[in-house]
Amino acid sequence: MYPPSMQGPARSRNETVDTSRRFSALYFGYASNLSPKAMSGRCPDSIFCGLARLEDYRWQINDTQYGNIMPSQGDHVYGSLFFLSPRDEAGLDESEGVPWMYEKHTLQVERIDAEGKGTGQKVETMTYVDVQRTDEGVIMPDYIVWIKKAIRDAAPHGLPKEYVDKYLRPYIPAMEKEEEERDLIAVRVMAPRPVPL
Template identity: 80%
Template sequence: MQGPKVSRNDTVDTSRRFSELYFGYASNLSPAAMKGRCPDSLFCGLARLENWKWQINSTQYGNIIPSEGNVVYGSLFFLSPRDEAGLDESEGVPWLYEKRTVEVERVGADGKGTGQRVSTMTYVDVQRTDEGTIMPDYIVWINKAIRDAKPYGLPDEYVQKYVRPYIPPISKEDEDRDLIAVRVMAPRHRGID
């Protein structure tokens, strides 16, 4: 299916500073990566989504699926209308991912819930919920996201249980080298979250 003929960024109402609170759970777990993709975004810490599970699906990118008793950790960001439109476009809304409103619990730097619940938007591929294998270039981005989110409370137990079955760890030196190669050689990154 083809995307839009006109970029949504060309028709965005930018009169409001922020339009949406966003929950990013894959490469958008990284505050640094999000700042590069969405320059107006404001990082607000981590949150967890109960009764959902993180996966790599058949598109070879990150996704979440409803799953009783499981949990997904993600970063919270306020998005400007321009950044939201840009994410919609890069996520392939509505033909790849769909926007969903979910309720999450904010997480402290210790990885534990604060009890504060907020409603937020996230992207979900509801058509391709089957498991797949990760695209090799995407391994670098997910490892960077894990590294960048740890200081804000991303639990090692979560990473080991849900993410590592799909994504092997890499050294910091390999990650830095691979990030440079991915940025130089890769086509525009699709399915960033």
């Protein structure tokens, strides 16, 4: 959500991180972390598991000019699921500014298929929520390309166009096609494939 999370890798260099477990969390990534390609660069140990839908929350650009989610009855948020290693989780904690900016929350989500339909499988996930800064904001110009990339990268995995149009596009000003293509090339990374939970 904040610029350091867009500069990879996010893996922590803290030598005190407990690495005795291969994975420490199932993470629900929204905003720029919706992109499986971007996350493979930010969190090199992460494993992409497909998309999921969080009910009764909505996506926003808050007054920090970056992505956030907040409780909102009747709304929903789509995000990508990733298994994170302890070092990747600690790196995301650092780049998201836990606990003074974002807080870690455990939320239940429903997995979706490649057509964007719910599978009925509900899972507990960890995600980051800014509960202090919830006023609407204007997106940071450099952040626009990351959100557009996230939309493009998540679409083949079931991200519904209706969701993008209703919740994300209102925050994203139009760019000239050449400018958008240039910026997307600048943030290209390798694409992972989803794995089953």
